[in-house]
Amino acid sequence: MYTQSFNVPDTSDDTKSAGLKAVARPPTEAETALQARFDAKVDADEKVEPKDWMPEAYRKTLVRQISQHAHSEIVGMLPEGNWISRAPSLKRKAILIAKVQDEGGHGLYLYSAAETLGTSRDQMLDALHSGKAKYSSIFNYPTLNWADVGVVGWLVDGAAIMNQIPLCRCSYGPYARAMIRVCKEESFHQRQGYEALLVMMRGTAEQRAMVQDAVNRFWWKCLAMFGPPDNDSPHSAQGMRWGIKRISNDDLRQKFIDATVPQAKVLGVTLPDPDLRWNEERQHYDHGAIDWDEFWATVNGNGPCNKERLATRVKAHNDGQWVRDAAMAHARKQQQRTLQEAA
């Protein structure tokens, strides 16, 4: 359910670029030829595969983007996981468990895709747990009540789908294939959320107010998830050139708004933007200004739940250490037993 189509420099990158940098030597003739072949492949819309030559910056960008994406799926399990034990019915509980399990699965597909670029699972987890690596900011907001769970499905996963569909055509093969798998499963996430809200809207006045309140709290945060405006996204052009990014942040955001406004009408809620109106000339909805200061404050660690999310994630990892150790010990013992029998 990741939706940040831009990718934020991890803290480690910041420190590196702040330090001394080796002066790059001019590329050799062989490297120029490899670069030309790589560019031609990307231009022809062919896929780059793990063993193919690729520019170091392309590899680095992908490792960062795919691992941030994976971290987002894993941390994304937490706000909804909170509601598994408090779901209003057995049916909703089963649905929510399945959804949260999917998010875990999506994280695993993505970690595997990142590993094909030469990073290890341990390195990526260390980066997440030490706070060096970023994940999608939307998960640093709390899910206060059951309506929030529905809204996360409808809007957060809806935004995720918008962002992830173009990634299915990403130039890096393993990432594109992982995204195809993710997108196939994501549609259920969005629909279950919308349906849960529909049920609440047919309920009491109090339930309807809960839905409206949840929409009010999440709407702007969902719009911010598409990343900074195009004229403020310095890396977008390079991402487009490499075939990693296909559609600009603002275009995706517009697509999301245009698709969501009619859905809100069917549901019977208002979107909390007085400037939201149809523009006949553009054939799109106009919208009000997004509060980017709040967005960056959350990205930089000062959202309402940043500390809690990370602490929960680290605790889960540490609490599972004995399981991982036991599995390794068991595998070793089995292998030794087989060797002894063979001897």
Place this chain on the structure above:
Amino acid sequence: MSSNPNSPAPALKEWPLWEVFVRSKQGLEHKHCGSLHASDAQHALQMARDVYTRRQEGVSIWVVPSATIAASDPGDKGEFFEPAADKIYRHPTFYDIPDEVGHM
């Protein structure tokens, strides 16, 4: 990584990597669908079921240690596959035959 099957495996910090192949339907071949970390083959099979077949995507799974897969070098693609390129007589379309003969 040790390739000698008789030497005990060194103590790994991370679960080793496995490639997962899934047969989607009886009668079809197993197809590569991704990879995962697991402590041993049995564990890898159970993980593969949970990670790659949550929606009845498979009726059978193979897992193979990633380290044991030998792959052709993409850099040698040209030379490696070239011998087949100029043998167009291997294709039925190479042969010009009167229409009334039809296809077998």
